[in-house]
Amino acid sequence: MTEREPADGPTASTLGRLRPSSSRPGSLLAVLAGIAFWGWLLTRWVTDWVLARAGLGPGAGENYLSPEPFEALAETFEETVAAIGPVRLPMNWLATLFDGVALAIDIAPILADGAWHTVVLTVVSILLGLVIAVPLAVLRVYGGPLRWLALAYTELIRGTPLLAQLFVLYYGLPLAVWLNDIDAVGRGFVPEYAFLIAILGFTINGSAYQAEYIRGALESVDEGQLTAARAIGMTRLEGIRYVVLPQTLRYGIPAWTNEFVYLIKYSSLAGFITVPELYYRASRVASSTFEYTPIFTLLALVYLGLVLTATNAMGRLERRVAIPGLGQAGGRQQGTSAGVNTEGETALAPEAVEGGSGSGSRSKSESETDTETDTRTK
Amino acid sequence: MSERNPADDTATGGRIERERTTGDAVGTTDAETPLLRVEDLWKSYGDEEVLRGVSLEVDRGDVEVLVGPSGSGKSTLLRCLNRLTEVDSGHIYLGETEVTGPDTDPNAVRQQIGMVFQDINLFAHLTARQNITLGLRKVRGQSKTEARRRADSELDRVGLLEQADSYPAQLSGGQKQRVGIARALAMDPEVMLFDEPTSALDPELSNEVLEVMGQLVAEGMTMVVVTHEMRFARGGATGITFLDEGKVIERGPPDRIFDDPERERTARFFQSIRHE
Amino acid sequence: MDFVPVLAETATALPTEEVFLVTDGLLTEEQVADSLGEDWAFVYRNRWYLLGGTVITIALTITSLLLGFLAGFPAGVIEAYGGGYSRAFVRKSGVLLRGTPILVIMIFTFFVLPIGYVLGPVQALLDGIDYLLGPTPFTVPDVGEAFVAATLALGLRSAAYQSQIFRGALGSVDEGQMEAARSIGMSRLEAIRHVIVPQALRRSVPGFQNEFTIVLKDTSIAFAIGLGELLKRSNDLFTQQTTAILEVILFASLLYFVLTFSTNRTLDYVSNYYAVPGESS
Incomplete structure (x- = not known):
């Protein structure tokens, strides 16, 4: 038997990923x-x-660059439009473009501040949600009579709109009053109560969806794995902890990525309960300046940046923790194993082919996660 | 260890020279009482009675091969022995301990009774070595280095030390099953249970597994084996138990059971296998 | 909600006397007030107003999914079988739509797109139908700008997801099916049409089920552009009587839950009904 050690270590694989993309x-x-x-x-x-x-x-909230030169440029082009005539259309576009750049410089600090809230809201909520989701999913699969409790929780949360849930927490329950009474809220590092309520809402909502993903992954782990763990003297809980869950969490990454992306996008709803995240900040500016088109275009770009970063990072994580030979890493091991196990790889095979003809590794990881989005999703 | 290679013997169907060793760190039994004693085991799934009063005795160092048509209850019997399946009634003793006792911790019992599965069930997310160290560390509480040393010696025993860092999906079926055997051996079991260890493998891959099993026989390991490999049954077994419809039909040394069975049912079964 | 730039109040008017007067005789307001309190009586009194919002929610879900299917199915086919520029275009637009919050997309379609141009033909189409069918008991409603904008946003976003559902389903059909179809003399297009698509459509039911509930729940975001669907109407109500906030939202949530739950069960049934015998869906 020849050496089957994956030839590329962490450094080599990182280089390998960077090279084709550059x-x-x-x-x-x-x-x-x-x-x-x-x-x-x-x-x-x-x-x-x-x-x-x-x-x-x-200084805080001040621009790095001055928008004025761009405004001036835009004006110049607008003026030339009248003068030149025939090439007026491209000149008009340039004017619009420079106008946009000037506006971007103007509102960039506001967007950055909103993005901070969006990022914190999303990351904190998804992690807290995961903490709830793992026991919830284990309960759902292995919990005996308690599984009904877990089922009711996930079905109720998944059956109602997130916005309605936020309204219940913010307007319906006296949470705001309680939180306002706590001195620490809104001081120093502790955020405002609306922000805390938003985190609570997204955590609850996210936990139900994450529990569903994890349940699916739990059920996809072969039953024999738990039996084998029990055969060497592990308790049921130890078997779940050391054998089933480590596999589950790996299989769950694509679905988890979707949840992450979902939360980034839906964190915009926190604006409705006055959390100063991206959408809230941008819409405030838009409703005072009436420059809807450029402001919301910029807003969409920032969201797109956050979402693509998340899918990229998660794709990398997935490849890093992939179990060698199980094919999740998308054929990186071709040629090193003597064709023993290819079950995992066949599932990704069309994907791998597309990755080659598509636009490099980035779009591949996107399309993979996108496929997941529709089959299990949100 | 005898000078003949025991592995060759199993493969060729020759009789294996056995080393009668007193097992290490046991001392719970004397030579008189059997190591494993099964008394009147009953088990049913719903209306279907799978075991109907099975009794069995296996002495230390014995290799008991269970044969019988599919659905005869062999695998169920095996899984009852380490309580992966709970019996309805009856008793199982390992030395002085009653496996089926209400106060007996099944997890403790399972450490003393190793099991090898038909569908292998290697932990898919762990390397060959980690598959072995997991139990040693989490169940036995051994240190990392201690567990690692033990794992490597077990892997060496099954001839897979070089594959220690391979993941299950990178191993062939036969290699996987050998790791499965090493995983069970690492827990220092007094008895090893084999549930059709080769039936999921291609013939040429099952040979390497049978070789390892033959080696265990030669080392004097007490084994209960469910298998359709009659070469192993003839070459390695000290006793054959023929089960049908949840009952022990006949039991005896391999030569007699194979060549001169008392019961007509047994004879018919071996006939049907030979014709295959 | 002051930051939400509500420019247009939509076709649905605020509660009128008429709405309040409708009672079905099963329960009276007093009975509800006695047993559950005044706030639930308030909900009960406005039940037809909320159910009216539910109808708009359902209508918006259906139009959006329809638009999503009409655009998403061809997009899925292009992604699976198309080549070159068409596929690249579909992919890029897909990434754009899937990477942007539905809230932002909706604001876009409402404030940025010239909805008026779309509104005219839609209204004309509905009037045309009305004219063809003659006077029916269901008079064609006036379609509001917000409704069209919300349909566009939800529909296009849904198309981006539906294309992925169909692409995945098409890809999951064994390649041998295509070869077998070609071997009996079908063209590539015929093979897709008669062999691949029927199998793929069945397999896409679970994904579509998901999409259905997502769109249904996301209609609540049309709140942002002032469309009088269920959540917006709930909001209107509880700003009137602030003691009944929890009661109103819980009632609305219950309606949403009943909708998603019953849709899921119905689609489960459809999935089983159309499943190929012997093949697990």
């Missing part, structure tokens, strides 16, 4: 866009909280 102009552009996007967000956040307090940089 060789394609489209993907290179995507990488650059990603760096620019996160560079902007991170420096903005650092400026607002650290540097501004220390008296460095432009």
Whole structure:
């Protein structure tokens, strides 16, 4: 038997992933866009909280660049439109573009601040939700009579709109009053009560969906695995903990990615209960300036940036923790194993083919997660 | 260990030279009482009675092969022995301990009774070595290095040390099953149960598993084996138990059962196998 | 809700005397008030108003899913079998629609798109139907701008997801099926039409079931553009009587739950009914 150790270690595989993406102009552009996007967000956040307090940089919420030169450029082009005549259309577009850039510079600090709230809301909620979802799913699958409780919880949460749930928590229950009475709320690092209620709502909502994904993954783990664990003297709980769950959480990553993306997008609903996240901030500006088109275009771009980052990162995570030979990593092991197990790989085979003819590794991981989105989804 | 390679013997159907060793760290029984004693076992699933009063005795160092047509209750009997299936009535003793006792911890029993499955059931997310260390660490509470050393020696025993870092999906069926055997052996069982260990494998892959089993026979391991591999039954077994419809029909040494069965039912069964 | 730029109040008017007067004689307001309290009586009094919102919710779900199917099915076929630019275009638009919150998409279709151009033909179509059928008991409602904008947003977003459902289902049909179809002389298109699609449609039922409930629940987001669906009407009610907030939202949630639950069961039944015998769905 020959050595079947995967030839590429972590470094090699990272390089392997970077190389094909940088060789394609489209993907290179995507990488650059990603760096620019996160560079902007991170420096903005650092400026607002650290540097501004220390008296460095432009100060919290102040622009890095002045929008005026772009406004001036836009005006110039608008003026030329009248003068030139025949080439008026492209000139008009340029004017609109520079107008947009000027506006982007103007509202960038506001968007960055909103994005911070969106990111925190999403990440905290999904992690808290996961903490609830794992026992919930285990209860649902192995819980005996208690499984009805878990079933009722997930069905009720999944059967009603998220917005209605937020309304129940925010308007219907006296949570706001209680939270307002607590001195710590809204001071220092503790956020405002609306933000806390939003986190609560998204955690509850997310936990029900995540529990469903995990349940599906739990059920997909072969029953023999638990039997084998019990045969070497493990208790049922130990078997679930050490054998079934580690496999489940791996299989669950694509579905979990969807939930992550879902929460990023639906965190916009927190705006309805006055949480100053992305949508709320942008719509405030829009309703005062009436510049709906450019503002909501910029808003959509920021969301798109967040969502694509999430799918990318999760795709990477999935490949990193994939069990060698089970094919989740999409044929990275071709040629190293003597064709013993290909069940996992056949499932992804059409995908792998498409990845080659499509637009590089990035779009592949997207389309994979997208497929998941429809089959199990939200 | 005898100078002949025991593995070759099993494969060729020759008789295996057995080393009669007193098992390590047992001492719960003397030579008189059987190591494993099964008394009047009954088990039914709903209306279907799978075991109908099965009794069996296996001495230390014995290799008992259970044969019989499918649905005769062999596998159920095996799973009752380590309480993966709970019996309806009857008693099972391992040495002095009653396996079926109400106060007996099934998890403790299972450490003393190793099991190898037909569908192998290696933990899919763990390497060959980790498959073995998991039980040692989580159940036995051994340290990482201790467990690792033990795992490597077991892998060496089944000839798979080189594949220690491979994941199940990277191993062939025969290799997987050998890791499954090593996983069970690592818990220092007094008895090993084999539930059709080769029936999911291609013939040429089952040989490597049979070789390892023959090696265990030669080392004097007490084994209860459900198998259709008559070469193993002839070459390695000390006793054959023929089961049909949940009852023991006949029991005896391999030569007599194979060549001169007392019961007509047994004779017909071996006839049907030979014609295949 | 002041930050929500509500520019247009939609076709659905606020509760009128007429609505309040409708009682079906099974229960009286007093009975409800006596047993459950004044706030539930308030809900009860406005039940027809809320049920009216439910009808709009259902209508919006159906139009959106229909639009989603009409655009999503061809998109799925293009993604599975199309080549070059058409596939790239479908994919890119899909990523765009799936990566943007439905709330933002809806604001876009309402404030940015020239809905008026769409509204005219839609109204004309409905009037045309009305004219053809003659005077029917169901008079064609006036379609509001918000309704069209919400349908567009939910429909296009749904199309992006439905295309993935159909692409996945088409891809799951064994390649041998295509070869077998070609071997008896069918063209590629005929094979897709007669062999692949019928199998794929059956397999897409579970995914479609999911999509159905998602769209149904997301109609509540049309709240943002002031469409008088169930949640918007609930909001209107509880801003009137703030003591009944919990009661109103719970009642609305119950209606949503009944809708999603019954749709799911119905689609389960449909799925079993059309399943190919011997094949598990």
